[in-house]
Amino acid sequence: MSExxxxxxxxxxxxxxxxxxxxxxxxxxxxxxxxxxxxxxxxSGDLHPEASSQTVGQRIMSGDALVAxxxxxxxxxxxxILIALTDEDVAQTAxxxxxxxxxxxxxxxxAASEAYxxxxxxxxxxxxxxxxxxxxxxxxxxxxxxxxxxxxxxxVALAFRAGLFNIGAQGQIIIGATLAAWVGFGLHLPxxxxxxLVIVAGIIGxxxxxxxxxxxxxxxxxxxxxxxxxxxxxAIYLVTYLLTTPAFQRPGSSNPISPLLDETAMYPxxxxxxxxxxxxxxxxxxxxxxxxxxxxxxxxxxELRAVGAxxxxxxxxxxxxxxxxxxxxxxxxxxxxxxxxxxxxGTEQVLSSGVAASFGFDAITVAxxxxxxxxxxxxxxxxxxxxxxGGVTMQISTGTSIDIVLVVQSLIVLFIAAPxxxxxxxxxxxxxxTKGPRSPKGTRSRKPATTGGPA
Amino acid sequence: xxxxxxxxxxxxxxxxxxxxxxxxxLAGCGAPPAETEGSAGAEGADYLGCIVSDSxxxxxxxxxxxxxxxxxxxxxxxxIKIQQAESQAExxxxxxxxxxxxxxxxxxxxxxxxxGDVTKEAAKANPExxxxxxxxxDPEFTDNxxxxxxxxxxxxxxxxxxxxxxxxxxKVATYGGIQIPTVTIFMDGFADGVKYYNEQKGEDVQxxxxxxxxxxxxxxxxxxxxxxxxxxxxxxxxEGADIIMPVAGPVGLGTLDAVIEANEGGKEAKVVWVxxxxxxxxxxxxxxxxxxxMKGMAASVEDxxxxxxxxxxxxxxxVGTLENEGVSLAPFHDQEANVPDELKQELETIKESIIxxxxxxxxxxxxx
Numbered sequence: 001m002s003e004x005x006x007x008x009x010x011x012x013x014x015x016x017x018x019x020x021x022x023x024x025x026x027x028x029x030x031x032x033x034x035x036x037x038x039x040x041x042x043x044s045g046d047l048h049p050e051a052s053s054q055t056v057g058q059r060i061m062s063g064d065a066l067v068a069x070x071x072x073x074x075x076x077x078x079x080x081i082l083i084a085l086t087d088e089d090v091a092q093t094a095x096x097x098x099x100x101x102x103x104x105x106x107x108x109x110x111a112a113s114e115a116y117x118x119x120x121x122x123x124x125x126x127x128x129x130x131x132x133x134x135x136x137x138x139x140x141x142x143x144x145x146x147x148x149x150x151x152x153x154x155x156v157a158l159a160f161r162a163g164l165f166n167i168g169a170q171g172q173i174i175i176g177a178t179l180a181a182w183v184g185f186g187l188h189l190p191x192x193x194x195x196x197l198v199i200v201a202g203i204i205g206x207x208x209x210x211x212x213x214x215x216x217x218x219x220x221x222x223x224x225x226x227x228x229x230x231x232x233x234x235a236i237y238l239v240t241y242l243l244t245t246p247a248f249q250r251p252g253s254s255n256p257i258s259p260l261l262d263e264t265a266m267y268p269x270x271x272x273x274x275x276x277x278x279x280x281x282x283x284x285x286x287x288x289x290x291x292x293x294x295x296x297x298x299x300x301x302x303e304l305r306a307v308g309a310x311x312x313x314x315x316x317x318x319x320x321x322x323x324x325x326x327x328x329x330x331x332x333x334x335x336x337x338x339x340x341x342x343x344x345x346g347t348e349q350v351l352s353s354g355v356a357a358s359f360g361f362d363a364i365t366v367a368x369x370x371x372x373x374x375x376x377x378x379x380x381x382x383x384x385x386x387x388x389x390g391g392v393t394m395q396i397s398t399g400t401s402i403d404i405v406l407v408v409q410s411l412i413v414l415f416i417a418a419p420x421x422x423x424x425x426x427x428x429x430x431x432x433x434t435k436g437p438r439s440p441k442g443t444r445s446r447k448p449a450t451t452g453g454p455a
Numbered sequence: 456x457x458x459x460x461x462x463x464x465x466x467x468x469x470x471x472x473x474x475x476x477x478x479x480x481l482a483g484c485g486a487p488p489a490e491t492e493g494s495a496g497a498e499g500a501d502y503l504g505c506i507v508s509d510s511x512x513x514x515x516x517x518x519x520x521x522x523x524x525x526x527x528x529x530x531x532x533x534x535i536k537i538q539q540a541e542s543q544a545e546x547x548x549x550x551x552x553x554x555x556x557x558x559x560x561x562x563x564x565x566x567x568x569x570x571g572d573v574t575k576e577a578a579k580a581n582p583e584x585x586x587x588x589x590x591x592x593d594p595e596f597t598d599n600x601x602x603x604x605x606x607x608x609x610x611x612x613x614x615x616x617x618x619x620x621x622x623x624x625x626k627v628a629t630y631g632g633i634q635i636p637t638v639t640i641f642m643d644g645f646a647d648g649v650k651y652y653n654e655q656k657g658e659d660v661q662x663x664x665x666x667x668x669x670x671x672x673x674x675x676x677x678x679x680x681x682x683x684x685x686x687x688x689x690x691x692x693x694e695g696a697d698i699i700m701p702v703a704g705p706v707g708l709g710t711l712d713a714v715i716e717a718n719e720g721g722k723e724a725k726v727v728w729v730x731x732x733x734x735x736x737x738x739x740x741x742x743x744x745x746x747x748x749m750k751g752m753a754a755s756v757e758d759x760x761x762x763x764x765x766x767x768x769x770x771x772x773x774v775g776t777l778e779n780e781g782v783s784l785a786p787f788h789d790q791e792a793n794v795p796d797e798l799k800q801e802l803e804t805i806k807e808s809i810i811x812x813x814x815x816x817x818x819x820x821x822x823x
Contacts, residue, residue, distance in 0.1 A: 141550055
């Protein structure tokens with residue numbers, strides 16, 4: 001592999017030429033080369049030039065975006081049925097269904113609709129709030145929870161684009177958070193510098209944990225899924241161990257929880273002390289812009305996408321696959337590290353072994369739902385943040401189990417992973433396939449180069 | 456491919472509908488109730504007691520569950536209304552507690568040290584609402600917070616003495632879930648009990664799995680992995696221990712599995728259960744449970760709510776001890792015959808000595 005690297009050292013002026021060459025390569029190599037280990041839907045259709053020749057309507061109808069939206073809708077419907085089925089009133093009224101069926105149907109409807117209303121009320125806008133700040137505080141909560149999901153989701157999405165299934169966001173968040181927290185409560189520095197150092201520490205922590213995977217994969221060929229899963233365990237046990245040492249505990253206490261981070265180390269609140277929302281959200285927004293720029297406008301991003309689309313072709317085109325894997329995992333880890341910073345320096349303000357919650361794994365879902373595009377991931381992160389924030393209100397005000405939210409999230413993944421199922425249910429056309437009346441231009445359809453299946 | 460998918464869909468849809476319909480026919484034949492509903496009047500009807508779990512959830516067979524049971528008991532006995540919120544992750548703590556305060560709870564009960572900071576802040580910001588927190592105490596708490604803590608080492612001391620007296624191999628063992636004070640306090644007490652027995656009787660019963668002086672020992676690393684609990688226990692039995700105390704919530708069920716197998720294989724191994732009376736709650740291997748080190752969480756939670764309902768709330772920490780029966784040793788049940796009467800009497804004496812202060816049980820993890 002490293003021989004290839006040297007052989008194909010390129011000048012920057014060749015960039016455009018190789019770009020053209022690569023696209024030709026991606027098309028002609030169709031079918032001959034094994035697809036990368038990432039699900040078809042995780043890779044966006046950017047590399048398919050035929051998409052631009054379809055009408056906007058066609059693209060929406062057959063696009064992954066619609067499948068993603070429908071997957072969410074279907075999951076919500078299934079979740080609603082589950083809520084109704086597990087509701088006590090419904091169970092009660094069901095016993096005399098034939099004597100008075102409307103009772104059960106009404107109970108089922110009110111159970112599901114009340115639960116979803118509470119979900120909305122807890123995640124977007126509380127119309128029963130007494131003051132304006134209480135009304136919008138659900139939205140603030142959604143954005144707060146979404147922040148780490150977006151950062152980590154971007155990391156996973158970026159790795160998807162390079163053809164890597166990065167399961168390791170959890171470990172990367174934890175290591176990023178650990179390092180950031182240690183800088184946050186261990187050092188006492190002036191305002192500004194302290195927070196900056198905390199952020200840098202988090203980025204470095206995540207990048208090390210991610211970069212290690214890229215390095216091992218590139219140098220030894222070890223599979224990234226196994227590497228990341230194992231490193232997750234290493235990370236969680238490492239932080240659990242560190243929290244048993246006095247250096248990470250509060251003075252006079254042996255509970256495994258760190259001291260509060262210094263005021264100077266924390267993200268300032270974005271809209272005043274009334275809300276938990278902090279500047280970490282702006283950092284997440286900037287990270288999204290950065291990833292968009294990286295993928296769309298930078299040379300590195302182009303190389304990453306090429307490696308993800310077809311590593312063999314990329315190598316032939318003179319792109320170092322080895323370097324690509326290391327770089328993408330470094331950046332992916334750094335993004336997950338930012339999620340860790342958002343947790344310790346913003347939302348939680350302390351380090352404990354549960355600091356990463358399940359964000360590292362939710363991030364995979366977020367990236368899948370966002371089709372691995374930066375903005376898709378951003379909005380998917382917002383949606384999942386809303387689920388998590390709204391789930392709290394739903395649970396308390398209607399007594400619906402918060403696990404329903406998890407079921408809905410899982411169903412989304414299920415439907416997204418099986419686009420043909422969603423298309424079959426809604427009688428949607430397959431992508432690239434153009435049917436008579438809907439395709440006045442009658443463009444030729446080609447199979448996407450990235451995968452074997454209809455994506 | 457697509458065609459077959461549709462056929463399958465229709466086929467399964469039909470049979471599912473048949474199944475559902477038949478279930479409805481069977482289930483839906485009852486008579487409807489009268490349209491009007493009577494209202495249940497009770498003394499505590501206006502009182503709203505709320506509970507927020509930590510990330511373990513209310514089905515953790517440990518402190519979340521016991522505290523929740525206490526609240527359920529209060530609902531039944533005192534007629535109060537209750538509201539519960541399960542936290543899936545630490546991110547949920549603040550919104551859960553906040554939501555409880557907003558919905559007008561009279562008492563917000565939080566469970567575990569992880570909720571300590573959140574409870575402290577919420578109590579400071581909402582002086583009108585009363586709070587109680589299980590298994591955590593903090594000198595910075597405002598006076599609307601009632602900490603509920605337990606000096607479990609006292610009861611564990613008795614269990615250690617008992618185990619040392621009953622063992623036939625001269626070796627007993629313990630292990631924990633995660634190394635946190637609420638776990639190690641059991642192990643410290645158990646270790647001291649064994650040591651006290653050796654001092655009194657001039658014996659040399661060994662304790663595996665925990666070194667009190669160095670504060671290290673065997674831990675599973677979580678409160679879920681029953682398989683690891685089983686392996687740990689098998690290792691202890693192979694090393695010659697015949698009484699094992701798992702301090703790891705549901706992981707202890709793995710210990711029961713190992714002990715059941717060991718007894719089938721001709722060895723005589725026993726278990727000391729923790730938190731609740733394992734003879735009633737574990738659901739298997741009851742006959743091998745020597746005793747249990749009980750933390751009366753449900754009772755004390757109900758008690759705190761009753762006091763608040765009567766208008767006598769105070770913020771002095773409730774410390775469960777042998778004296779107020781907040782912690783205790785469970786009956787021996789099936790193992791009654793294996794405990795000599797002499798030992799039973801000694802245990803009674805020890806209990807009295809601990810209550811009177813003649814024997815002091817010290818642990819780094821004891822509530823201060």
